[in-house]
Every structure is written in C-alpha cells, then in structure tokens.
Amino acid sequence: MQILRCESIKKSFLFKNKLSTILEKIDLTLEEGEFVSIVGSSGCGKTTLLELLAGITQPDSGDIFYFNELITGKTGILGYMPQNDLLFPWLKAIDNILLPCRIKGEDIKLARKKALSLLPVFGLENHADYLPWQLSGGLRQRVALARTYMTGSKVWLLDEPLANLDALTRNSLQGWLQDIVPKLGLSVILVTHDIDEAIRLSDRVKVMKQGRFEGGIEIPDNIDETLQIALRNKIRQML
Numbered sequence: 001m002q003i004l005r006c007e008s009i010k011k012s013f014l015f016k017n018k019l020s021t022i023l024e025k026i027d028l029t030l031e032e033g034e035f036v037s038i039v040g041s042s043g044c045g046k047t048t049l050l051e052l053l054a055g056i057t058q059p060d061s062g063d064i065f066y067f068n069e070l071i072t073g074k075t076g077i078l079g080y081m082p083q084n085d086l087l088f089p090w091l092k093a094i095d096n097i098l099l100p101c102r103i104k105g106e107d108i109k110l111a112r113k114k115a116l117s118l119l120p121v122f123g124l125e126n127h128a129d130y131l132p133w134q135l136s137g138g139l140r141q142r143v144a145l146a147r148t149y150m151t152g153s154k155v156w157l158l159d160e161p162l163a164n165l166d167a168l169t170r171n172s173l174q175g176w177l178q179d180i181v182p183k184l185g186l187s188v189i190l191v192t193h194d195i196d197e198a199i200r201l202s203d204r205v206k207v208m209k210q211g212r213f214e215g216g217i218e219i220p221d222n223i224d225e226t227l228q229i230a231l232r233n234k235i236r237q238m239l
C-alpha cells in the first residue's frame with residue numbers, strides 16, 4: 001500500500017532579488033515498508049525536498065499525500081531527521097530522545113517508560129544519562145534516530161544520517177539500520193551521497209540532478225559483487 005506520494009512539486013527560492021527554481025516536476029512515491037534512497041550531487045535539492053515532505057516549507061505548486069490525505073505544509077506527520085542533526089547539548093540522551101513527546105504534550109512519564117524500553121533496540125541502553133558531548137559520533141546518530149522514532153511516525157525522512165562517521169562506524173550503523181527498519185515497521189526515504197550505502201540499504205534508488213529526478217533503479221535482494229559494480233556504474237552515469 002502506498003504510504004506517501006508527492007506530485008509535480010516545484011520549489012523556488014528568492015535570494016538577493018533573484019528567483020531560482022530549485023525543484024521542478026518532482027514526483028515520488030513510497031510504499032509501506034519500502035526503503036528509497038535519493039542520491040545526487042551537492043546543491044541539487046535533496047534537503048529542500050525532504051523539508052517540503054516534512055512540511056517545514058511549502059512548495060510553489062504540487063501536492064504531498066500521506067495515505068491519500070493531503071499533508072502539504074503540515075509538520076509532525078512524517079519523522080524527519082535533518083542533515084547535521086543537532087542534539088541539545090544540555091540534555092541527556094534520554095531527554096533529547098523525549099523531545100518530540102514534550103513538543104506534542106504527551107504524558108512524559110509514559111513516554112519515558114516507552115523510550116527506556118526502546119533503548120536496547122537503538123544500542124543505547126548504557127547511555128541514557130550521557131550528554132551529547134560524552135557520546136561517540138555513532139551513538140549521537142543513534143540518539144537522533146531514536147528521537148525520530150519517538151515522533152511516532154512510521155515514515156522516516158533521513159538526511160545523510162551516517163555522513164561524518166568513520167567507515168567502520170558507518171558500516172556497522174548501515175547494518176543496524178537494515179535490521180531495525182523492518183523490525184520497527186518503518187518506511188524510509190534516505191538522502192545520501194554514498195552510492196554503495198544507497199544500494200545496500202534500499203529497495204529503490206532515485207537519482208536527482210539539478211532539481212529533477214533522472215530516474216530510479218530497483219535494487220534486487222542478495223546482490224553479488226558483479227551486480228553491485230554494475231548498479232554503482234549505472235547510478236554514477238545518471239549523476
């Protein structure tokens with residue numbers, strides 16, 4: 001079943017009296033349980049698209065639907081983890097994770113109980129009381145992902161969540177994401193610069209070039225090295 005759809009999205013920005021069209025004719029669908037990655041060079045409009053989907057900004061034209069309900073410009077429906085996600089430095093990991101619940105005015109005692117029971121899923125059971133600066137980069141990203149989970153949304157919009165991590169940590173977090181996404185019943189749109197990461201994690205990879213989608217590639221399960229190379233080359237050619 002289709003969980004998310006955007007149709008004919010157009011977005012321009014006015015900067016120093018000059019209007020630039022950043023996104024044009026953007027159509028995108030996400031099925032329930034699907035993992036779709038968006039790859040594209042820096043500045044092509046990936047974050048702009050996620051912000052639109054998250055409802056933080058409004059498109060010039062076009063619509064966004066969540067289970068056929070029009071959600072254009074509505075926040076709080078999809079779980080959004082922004083690029084360079086900043087945790088509040090004065091809040092412990094658990095309190096950063098609970099932020100969406102506070103914003104929504106939920107019963108914090110109950111939410112804390114739920115969050116604490118979820119910490120092992122995020123590998124954070126020993127770090128609930130750590131402040132962000134006391135956590136490693138990988139652990140901080142897990143806190144940010146747990147916070148996204150606490151929004152309660154079954155759709156995650158992740159903007160380069162594993163960027164700025166060393167290769168080993170990144171590799172292990174990719175494996176972990178692969179594991180928890182189906183476990184938590186999530187559907188994901190991931191923005192990444194890393195083509196291999198997109199191939200490893202996704203059911204489908206969309207290539208964005210200068211504010212338009214160039215096309216999409218279905219990623220089969222259990223791909224061998226030869227297919228991996230072929231898919232990587234195909235995506236590179238589209239970029």
Ligand SMILES: Nc1ncnc2c1ncn2[C@@H]1O[C@H](COP(=O)(O)OP(=O)(O)OP(=O)(O)O)[C@@H](O)[C@H]1O
Binds near residue numbers: 043048049
């Ligand atoms: N609020 C804004 N006002 C003016 N221009 C903006 C604004 N937000 C984004 N842009 C411009 O839109 C373009 C796309 O930006 P965006 O952040 O979506 O790129 P991106 O694909 O996410 O890049 P990166 O991979 O570097 O994160 C850039 O040229 C950027 O300068």
Ligand SMILES: [Mg+2]
Binds near residue numbers: 046047159
């Ligand atoms: Mg970006």
